[in-house]
Amino acid sequence: MADIQQDIRPSRLHRAWNSDLGWSFRHAPVAVASTFVVLLLIIGAVLAPFIAPHSPFDPGSLNLMNGFTPPGQANQFTGDYFLLGTDDQGRDVFSTILYGMRISLFVGFAAVLLAMVLGVTLGLLAGYLGGWTETIIMRVADVQLTFPAILVAMLIFGIAKGITPPEYRNEMAIWVLILAIGLSDWVQFARVVRGATLVEKNREYVQAAKLIGRSPFAIMLRHILPNVLNPVLVIATISLALAIIAEATLSFLGVGAPPTKPSLGTLIRIGQEFMFSGEWWILFFPAATLLALALSINLLGDWLRDALNPRLR
């Protein structure tokens, strides 16, 4: 029995990739292009310490004379050259973006992972166990869904900030952000997984597994979970874009990543101050990077949803 399953599963995945999904991917230039952009940005973020020409958060290496150097020109005092210009402190904008993306992507991925693990677990439990477990989980989900995720995230951030002692607040900010965004976004996962679980629960193969005496835990993990992976994957992709935007928004509002560890949102917040005085590049490049990141992930998610759901043509 177990042997047969193991024989079937990888080959099914393999086949799906080679036929439908793979075919659809190869024939969707938008999907290919966005994958390229996303990968490029992720590689840039991961390799930031090796790529970045300057280390922008090492005060020793900063020269205030380099402040406000426009992009693509040499500084008029020091003659130093910066690809995308510098900010008021003389930090290289290109390097701050690379490091900022690291924070943005890290928070985004970690938050989605948290939301996914939480949502899938609670959704499986609610769908499979039913009864009080289900009532409580889905009630809480309903109440939370009444409020926009970004508001919930702000609130969690505010509460967490209140609980953290002031001297640790800057250090903890990133983790608090992940917690806030992750907790604000689990409901989507839980609802979809619960719905799918309710359907799968009554299928013969699950009933059969029950009869053999498999534990509920094993049934959920081995039999039901693989069947809900497609929608979870779609939601996770779209959630990633939402999480990155949420992080940027919170940081922009000053309730996210601190200026000592700026994310793209923090950089935009800083850059906004210089918009009126003509130093546009301090704002423009981080904003454009954020947009490219969010847009290409969204396009990828859009394509994935259509490709995995033939009903939507």
Next chain:
Amino acid sequence: MLAYIIRRIFQSVLVLLMVGLVAFSMFRFVGDPVDNMLGQERTQADIERLRDQLGLDQPFVVQYWRFLEQAAQGNFGLSYRQGRPVAEILVERLPATLELAFVSGILALVGGISLGIFTAIRRRGLSANVIMTGSLIGVSLPTFLIGILLIYLFAVELGWLPSFGRGEVTRIGSWTTGFLTESGLKSLILPAITLGLYQMTLIMRLVRTEMLEVLRMDYIRFARARGIREKSINFRHALKNTLVPVITITGLQLGSIIAFAIITETVFQWPGVGLLFINAIQFVDIPVMAAYLMMISVMFVGINLIVDMLYFAIDPRLRVDRTAGGH
């Protein structure tokens, strides 16, 4: 139908009780309320008195009940930061947010529904596809970036519109309005577009999806087979069926405009409750946070209820099935 409404009201109260619990827990457990309320020069006697006054030695349930009583009367205590009653600050700030939300809501609703219908009917047309692609950019574009972009274009480069504040406001009783002055109206334009655009894109995409779904239905095919005009098929047969599911989600979207106003208000330094809330988070001003949370919950729950009633008004199936269903 009555039974259904009563059940919905019961659920709403349950939601408010849960939110109240969160708000109360913030008061009680985030920091020490006594510490927060008393200044540096406090005596042990002051602390004891306040403790007694706040009922902090009472059982949890009793405290929660007292909190709800107070909240129902609009009493959330003093702002830690400003030292004034929270309710007073909120009432002062509310008109700015409501006016902004109102204008954005209309914009989102009218623009979203008409563009949604357009893109659904002209599914294969060039302009519809351009709009759809644009909407995807709109969804990916965070609200604050839209705001910054608009400020840059219309305030910095062109200098046509103000970049922050409400302009000149007129006082009518305890309400302040920006609708009556030119500078007030001008100041409203950019924030309203910023706030409405994102919701408009969402509503548009939703209307489009639903409408395409409806246009595939048998009764649309049957109407075509009877020679009904396209106009009537689109706007009489399809639109009405599209609006049933759209109304629920759209109602919720409009509710969230008030919450998203936080972002817009920060970008434009708009003196509403959203800006107040963000400042409260930055300074961990718990009473303001709790009061804002309660206020916005009441609004959301109210909107949800109204949406449910609208549902009944539009869909005759619900009207009959529920009363005649007998369970």
Next chain:
Amino acid sequence: MTDTPVLSVRNLVVEIPTRHGVLRPVDNVSYDIQAGEILGVVGESGAGKSMTGNAVVGLLDSPARITSGEVLLSGQPIQNLRGEALRRLRGKKMGMIFQDPLTSLNPLLTIGDQLTETIQEHLKVGQTEAQERAIAALEEVGIPAARSRIDSYPHEFSGGMRQRVVIALALCAEPDLVIADEPTTALDVSVQAQIVALLKRLCRDRGVAVMLVTHDMGVIAEAADRVAVMYAGRLAELGPVREVITAAHHPYTAGLMASTPLASQGKERLRQIPGAMPRLGNLPDGCAFHPRCDYAQDSCRANPGPTLDTCDGRAACWFPLNIKEKSEVGA
């Protein structure tokens, strides 16, 4: 036979271009329907019977389209009409009845709204006149207390009653041709007979030409004057119902009859046709039916597919049954 038929389909071909080549769900189909006549179109699912009806009223879902042949409505070619010209004909000259009455009516409009809208679209009458006609139409299809029920919503009617409303809608602008696409399939058996009887009565009273598409031989035997049997997009047999039932010429028709429990046919054992209809993507060479045919010979594979003309315009078969001695089927 001097009258121009209400509907005349000549060598109709419908094609669907796909990634794997062009499919032909309707392949070279021809038939006429006279006023006051019911033509039954029968076949398995996928045989192209519904597609033929949709092609006539111009309701093919893209990418399916008519690539050749003619559709003549009272002698006028309509296969090339588009948009406004076609819309004027629908409802007015030809009505259509769909399979599922539960989904054919707009749930948010009263049946009165849907009727008066259709009437006013095609006939130059005022609001009150349209209302009266709507009530008359409902009465004609046997809706009791039509006047008081006209403002009801579809969900307030039972399935059979809804199908009557659908028929009233199809007929309310007094078309000459009605295409009924599986009008009884979604209904309870007891209701099916009533609807069939209703169709027959309307056809007789009004002199409407009816194209009755169904997979149910029983319905055909009960209602139709002539029957067209379709297989894999082509006509297999076309003839008067009595003759086709008692002495099928095409082996497929014979098989179909043998597998149908007809009240008139005594208590013989039901038989199945072996195999399944081939998918349009991979039709066999020669006669499309030969792999399932008991009488198939080598020439059925080798020769191109037969047409009706190979057998007196009655059956598309190289070796028709029941030609010399008109004996019982399967005897």
